[in-house]
Amino acid sequence: MPILSELLSKIDWVEPDEVPRPIVVFGTMMDEAGAIELDLHRHQKGQIILVQRGALSCEVEGGLWIVPPRSAIWIPGGALHAIKASGALEGYNAFIDPAVAAGLPATCCAVSVTPLLKELLARAAHLPYLYEEGGANSRLVSVLLDEVAAARVEDLHLPMPSDPRLRRIADQMMAAPAERQDLAAWARQAGMSERTLMRLIDRETGMSFGRWRQQLGVVLAVKWLAAGASIQKVAADLGYESAPSFVTMFRKALGASPGRYMAERHPGRALG
Known part of the structure; x- marks a missing residue:
């Protein structure tokens, strides 16, 4: 083959x-x-x-x-x-x-x-x-x-919106996840009210804005960790103030710390 x-x-x-x-x-x-x-x-x-x-x-x-x-x-x-x-x-x-x-x-x-x-x-x-x-x-x-x-x-799925305005926001968040603008800032950028943006996100993704952004962090973290990035670098690139706060989020989302999650997939490998 x-x-x-x-x-x-x-x-x-x-x-x-x-x-x-x-x-x-x-x-x-x-x-x-x-x-x-x-x-x-x-x-x-x-x-x-x-x-x-x-x-x-x-x-x-x-x-x-x-x-x-x-x-x-x-x-x-x-x-x-x-x-x-x-x-x-x-x-x-x-x-x-x-x-x-x-x-x-x-x-x-x-x-x-x-x-x-x-x-x-x-x-x-x-x-x-x-x-x-x-x-x-x-x-x-x-x-x-x-x-x-x-x-x-x-649970390594990130719903992607089809609405062009939301897709632009999603693409920007994926390109620069450390820039953690709040919902109000994204609504102003998209030219709509916060309430309208909240309804649109829920309709398009089935998630709240906060839940979608957290899931974005999870899938990007798994991708970067698999490529060899350290926990500290991933936390910084996602905009977390400290590695422990990132580890807490990751554990809640996937049921294991980043180190344990990746060690199960890379026997003998330690993440720093």
Whole structure:
């Protein structure tokens, strides 16, 4: 199977929608100097992308997902999506036929990865495109499908607004998260009242302004930590006055401190 860095140059690329098998798995590898930026596109087959090293950001029809190491993102068939990554990236990319995806989520979501799921993807990535059906290979992909369906959903989703005024605000906040303007300042900049802006944010994202900004901090923190940034730097870049206040927010959002959360995904690695 080709690796993802080769897919970008179309070397040995086979369109997964055209492969008559229920699951097609590719290996993923990109060195430190590489970068991936795939513009909006869609597949007939559903897609699960497992990240072993590095981090992906994926925008899917109104939402942004961050995928840290030892996590994966599930993208249902037909969903319009764009993918970005920078730096080193390793993992697996599986395409699943809708005919066998009935037990999988109907919407995009980030999921945690068990050791069994990782090993099944690794094994399936070494199968030929047209692997023999009805025997051991079919049993392998069947168990793989069961593991994908059983994967635990992770809260690494940031709803993205479609209203142009809100999208401009969201883009500015993502570009400079340390500039923590209050709601009144953003409302003045957008030329609307605070109340109107509050209603618009709730309607477009299902969150309050404060909750959305906190979730923005969570997904950016996971992305930066996965790329090797220290807890102190992430806290500063998000505009926190101290690292402990950032750690408290992170623990409340994801149930573990940044150090523990990333250590579970990078055994032997300590964050400072």
